Amino acid sequence: MSLKVYRYAAAALCVVSLASAELYSYPWNSTIPHYNGSTVCRNLPGDRSWPGPQDWARLNASVDGRLIATVPLAAQCHGALYDEVECEKIQATWTRPEPHWQDPASIQNSYWLNNSCSPFTPDAGCVNGNIADYSINVTNADDVAAGVKFAQEKNIRLVIKNTGHDFLGRSTGKGSLLLWTHNLKDIKFLNYTSASYNGRAIKMGAGVQAFEAYAAAASNGVRVMGGFCPTVGLVGGYTQGAGHGPLNGEYGLAADNTLEWEVVTAEGEHLVASKEQNSDLYWALSGGGGGTYAVVLSLTTKAHPDGPVGGGSLEFKSENISADKYWDAVEHFHAHLPALVENQGLETVYTLSNASFYLNFLTWVDHTAEEVTALLAPITDYLSANSIPYTPVITDHPTFYGHYSQYTPDLPFGVYPVNEIIGGRLVPYSVVEENNSGLVAALRNITSDPEWILNGVAANTTHARVGNQPGDNAVLPAWRDNLVFFNLVRVWDPTSPISVLQEYERQMTYEKVPQLDRLTPGSGTYINEGDFNNPKWKLDYFGSNYDQLLAVKKKYDPNDLFYAIASVGNDVWEVAGDGRLCRA
Numbered sequence: 001m002s003l004k005v006y007r008y009a010a011a012a013l014c015v016v017s018l019a020s021a022e023l024y025s026y027p028w029n030s031t032i033p034h035y036n037g038s039t040v041c042r043n044l045p046g047d048r049s050w051p052g053p054q055d056w057a058r059l060n061a062s063v064d065g066r067l068i069a070t071v072p073l074a075a076q077c078h079g080a081l082y083d084e085v086e087c088e089k090i091q092a093t094w095t096r097p098e099p100h101w102q103d104p105a106s107i108q109n110s111y112w113l114n115n116s117c118s119p120f121t122p123d124a125g126c127v128n129g130n131i132a133d134y135s136i137n138v139t140n141a142d143d144v145a146a147g148v149k150f151a152q153e154k155n156i157r158l159v160i161k162n163t164g165h166d167f168l169g170r171s172t173g174k175g176s177l178l179l180w181t182h183n184l185k186d187i188k189f190l191n192y193t194s195a196s197y198n199g200r201a202i203k204m205g206a207g208v209q210a211f212e213a214y215a216a217a218a219s220n221g222v223r224v225m226g227g228f229c230p231t232v233g234l235v236g237g238y239t240q241g242a243g244h245g246p247l248n249g250e251y252g253l254a255a256d257n258t259l260e261w262e263v264v265t266a267e268g269e270h271l272v273a274s275k276e277q278n279s280d281l282y283w284a285l286s287g288g289g290g291g292t293y294a295v296v297l298s299l300t301t302k303a304h305p306d307g308p309v310g311g312g313s314l315e316f317k318s319e320n321i322s323a324d325k326y327w328d329a330v331e332h333f334h335a336h337l338p339a340l341v342e343n344q345g346l347e348t349v350y351t352l353s354n355a356s357f358y359l360n361f362l363t364w365v366d367h368t369a370e371e372v373t374a375l376l377a378p379i380t381d382y383l384s385a386n387s388i389p390y391t392p393v394i395t396d397h398p399t400f401y402g403h404y405s406q407y408t409p410d411l412p413f414g415v416y417p418v419n420e421i422i423g424g425r426l427v428p429y430s431v432v433e434e435n436n437s438g439l440v441a442a443l444r445n446i447t448s449d450p451e452w453i454l455n456g457v458a459a460n461t462t463h464a465r466v467g468n469q470p471g472d473n474a475v476l477p478a479w480r481d482n483l484v485f486f487n488l489v490r491v492w493d494p495t496s497p498i499s500v501l502q503e504y505e506r507q508m509t510y511e512k513v514p515q516l517d518r519l520t521p522g523s524g525t526y527i528n529e530g531d532f533n534n535p536k537w538k539l540d541y542f543g544s545n546y547d548q549l550l551a552v553k554k555k556y557d558p559n560d561l562f563y564a565i566a567s568v569g570n571d572v573w574e575v576a577g578d579g580r581l582c583r584a
Contacts (some may be wrong), residue, residue: 041582042157044175045133051154056134066137068180070105070128072117078126079216090119095419095495097231097258100164101209104135104180107164107172107417110492110503111317111532118169120495130169130579132159132178138206139183144295145268147179148278149374152266157581158561160291162207162233165420168532170237170291170564174579181206182233189303192381200303201259206235206296206371210245211412218401222303223247225545228349228361230414235299241528242475246363246404248459249347250304252466255287256476257302263294265354284552284568287475288545289527291564293556308366308396309403312376314359316383316390323354325386331440332356332382334432337458338483343498354447361407369396370389419494421501423508424487425516426478426523435519442515443486451490452512458484462564477543478524487529488512509533530566537566 043050051059060067074094077087093099100106107113115121116129136147149160159169164183167401172178184205192201202224203362211230217223225234227245232238234254244253251257260274261282271294273282318326330352340346345365351358364372372394383390397403407416431439445454461479463469470477490504508531525534527541538546546568553562553569560572565582573581 013207021259023346027032027090030242035332038251040177040581041576043155043579044578049155050175051150051156056504057155058300059136059146059150062150063136063143064102066139066143067103068135068137070103070132070135072126072128072131073099073103073106074117074119075126077119078117078121082122082493084154086177087119087122090412091097094119094501095417096413097165097229097416097418098413100418101162101182101231103164104137104182105132105172105178107131107161107166107169107425109164109166109169109172110494111421111505112166112172112421114133115498121420128170128174128254130172130174132161132172132176133177135161137183138179138181138295138297141262141264141270141297144179144264144297145270147177148264148266148268148295150179152559152561157563159564160236160295160562162236163209163231165229165232168239168527168565168567170567173488173563174391174409181236181295181297183207183390184297185212186298186480189216189220189222190300192300192302192522194276197259197302201300203298203300204235205298208235209233211414214401214404215412217303218399220303221306223306223400224303225251225257225301228408229417230408230412230418235296237528239299240285240288240290240299240527242287242479243528244457244459244526246248246347246349247304247365248364248457248461249341249343249465250345250365251302252461252468253287253475253479254301255473256404256461256466256468258282258473259300259302261285261294261296261300262298263295263296266559266561280552284470284474287404287543289564289567292562292567292569293553293561306399306401307366307401308368308398310364310369310372310394310396311403312359312364312369312372312395312500313393313406313407314362314376314379314390316355316388317356318354319389325388326357327381327440329386331436333357333379334440335357335436336378337377337427338432340375341458343462344465346375347457349458350456352443352454353452363403365400367396369394373524375393384557417491420489420491420533421504422487422489422529423513423534424525424529425486425513425520426476426482426525427463427484427516427520428478428480428481429483432483433518438535439519440496442519444461444517446512446525448489453489455487455489456484457487474542474545475547475550476524476527476541478522485526485529486516487526500543505531505533505550509535527566528546534566541566542568 076083100108117126157176184207186205188203210226239254348362525542549568574584
């Protein structure tokens, strides 16, 4: 039975094996020996113990021919596969999410793709680099069980990917076998009954993306939790890592809405985890980070009655006014932010640079345009009184999906680029209430370089608003005191050398984010939009939950099969200089 090789008319989707360690650069400078053929280190292609063709053929047969030998996404820009027309198409779509999530192994992360097969460097060669060598197109629990068994028997790295929206690089790895859950697209609406919840629910396969879930929910008269970006997979790292989005102000985080998880463990066991069964695993998956406890096949989560949604956007710019006047207006907005989000059902996201402030996506559940106008009056009155021109857009829609469509251009896929790095920080109410001027001074300094921008996501996600208790799930406790989550973004030119991206990453870790760290001692950040290089990742991503999460990890993955960067239990492994995993 032959292995599949993925190719597309518009783009060749591919990955091969690393020919030269010089092409690959890791954030760690490890010199761990290879221990070829032992279980101290995972095997890589070329090792004596790497699986042979017959081994891969047997695995392929066990998953009914759904094993895919990957070929890098940009292979048609290189070597024997070079095709000028197809290469131009690949270049044109390289910074879009679609080709990457449609591919079994490519990911939407410039740093971890690492230019090992870039469409913009045809003379640099085309190798797998940090991308999996083989992928299983998962269709059921048996496919996962076959994959985890093979990875353990052959001592090779195992990774999990659904869409590849992954700033931490968790869904890829050199010399790995990848479980591709993207095509688990089933959506089912049901009336859910349990000791803790009775009501409407949605059961989603692991590959369901926001644009699919939102549209399906609207046609069934409900709303469901999801992110701003329409192509994010809702069942993977998004909900497992907490999950922020337009409906946070009404229903809390995505992890606050989970009812049950369907999983396959590292030992191949097919389980359901809920508050009533396997409750420790349910707790960990609901906010404790993805890719490390088990392979998730589906999620059942609350579905809420649909209805009207008020919305708005507002922009003012720094041009034609003094810098101090512009930043005073930014400070006034933040002073008003606690009162803004105290309104039930309100959430807003805004973008801030040294050139403009853009409140680009305000959501107020079950309210009207007139009420949104009145809500924003303290801000618009300030701008008018200080002769600062602004551009408002105020709307209401009878359904959430209508509202979401208004503020998300180019559906179904949106306009989110993938050539960026991200880091961030949760900022509690107390910082804005007690040191707003210090916060705005930091924001001003961070964005003094016009290439750095900040996104603010503000909503009330306290236990009182959400209606749950401390310990109900593994969401980072700092979310419960959070007023606004800031993520820092730097877009990079994909034609530039990888060293340029590495320098931006250094600035993120050691110059930019620390300015917010100093203002927010004891807080943390949103793991899904965190910095993989964060030296305080255990504290900042998991906080006081870490030890309990580690105990769950050890119970369900006793042999440390699942490894993911900056994730619970990952420090039993280190990444060697050639990219292989070795026991620490």
